[in-house]
Amino acid sequence: MEDIFTIANKNFNSRLIVGTGKYKDFEETAKAVKASSADIVTVAVRRVNITNKKEPLLMDYLDPKSITYLPNTAGCYTSEDALRTLRLAREMGGWRLVKLEVLGDKKTLYPNMIETIKSTEILVKEGFEVMVYCTDDPILSKKLEDAGACAIMPLAAPIGSGLGIQNKTNIALIKEQSSVPVIIDAGVGTASDATIAMELGCDGVLINTAIAEAKDPILMAEAMKHAVISGRKAFNAGRMTKKKYGSASSPENNLI
Amino acid sequence: MNNLNMAKIQLNGLSYEINDGTNLNQLLNKLKIQKNKVAIEVNGQIVEKNKYPKLILNKNDKVEIVHFIGGG
Numbered sequence: 287m288e289d290i291f292t293i294a295n296k297n298f299n300s301r302l303i304v305g306t307g308k309y310k311d312f313e314e315t316a317k318a319v320k321a322s323s324a325d326i327v328t329v330a331v332r333r334v335n336i337t338n339k340k341e342p343l344l345m346d347y348l349d350p351k352s353i354t355y356l357p358n359t360a361g362c363y364t365s366e367d368a369l370r371t372l373r374l375a376r377e378m379g380g381w382r383l384v385k386l387e388v389l390g391d392k393k394t395l396y397p398n399m400i401e402t403i404k405s406t407e408i409l410v411k412e413g414f415e416v417m418v419y420c421t422d423d424p425i426l427s428k429k430l431e432d433a434g435a436c437a438i439m440p441l442a443a444p445i446g447s448g449l450g451i452q453n454k455t456n457i458a459l460i461k462e463q464s465s466v467p468v469i470i471d472a473g474v475g476t477a478s479d480a481t482i483a484m485e486l487g488c489d490g491v492l493i494n495t496a497i498a499e500a501k502d503p504i505l506m507a508e509a510m511k512h513a514v515i516s517g518r519k520a521f522n523a524g525r526m527t528k529k530k531y532g533s534a535s536s537p538e539n540n541l542i
Numbered sequence: 543m544n545n546l547n548m549a550k551i552q553l554n555g556l557s558y559e560i561n562d563g564t565n566l567n568q569l570l571n572k573l574k575i576q577k578n579k580v581a582i583e584v585n586g587q588i589v590e591k592n593k594y595p596k597l598i599l600n601k602n603d604k605v606e607i608v609h610f611i612g613g614g
Contacts, residue, residue: 332611336556343579373588377591378609495614
């Protein structure tokens, strides 16, 4: 059975999306992205350093023609800032598929869902395909889908925390009710967290810090690739029923 | 006497001197920036790439040149 991952009518091979922040340098970023086999990478929009013209450029290490750039609005705390950032990203080279993230609090980096929903509505009207970072609240997730989001991206735990999936029940509820892809974004700490997300039925996982801050980021990128594939296969295979007591794996008759 | 015909703009939050009559293409050339790798905002308005040659910068203009960097 073919298992295609589709976002906004575009097909992707890998269900793992990786961030490109927090790496030692762009060389390490590029190696980790390659090891992860991700087809989509998130990127941030920032001022060009005009005082150091020799500063290396991300585009020289990750070719936007061979990998899908997903511009994000990281660091934006208002709808106005997020819209400005994504409009600039679109002008840079026609990026319509974007990741919206409007933060509400500097300490927890929790999303401000009121600003997020408002921004989604505007961006959809302007022709953007919006993948939306959000809380793990089924009602608000539904509102985002109604607003036209092309993917719902609930957090597993706060950004960069590495705490893993804090509310499996909510994630499962969100997946169950959504007709657009559900992608776990933020909070994954290690490979098993990514596998659990996929076993819950999520369509994909977005990981940055867990890879970038591993002792060996390239090896962790590879681990995450396998974790996502593994979790997806387990989900498609359909797990056994949980039982309270033991059930012998070898036949109990004809014992010597 | 070109020095007499300079204008100060705000470029990415810093004060920056340009020759009078500089357009956005000329500014990018001077900064050695390729236009397909950036987006530009002048006084809060995004400028489409095909308008770079026509957009002449004026004194006190606020110019933002952005690009993609690593992010999660």
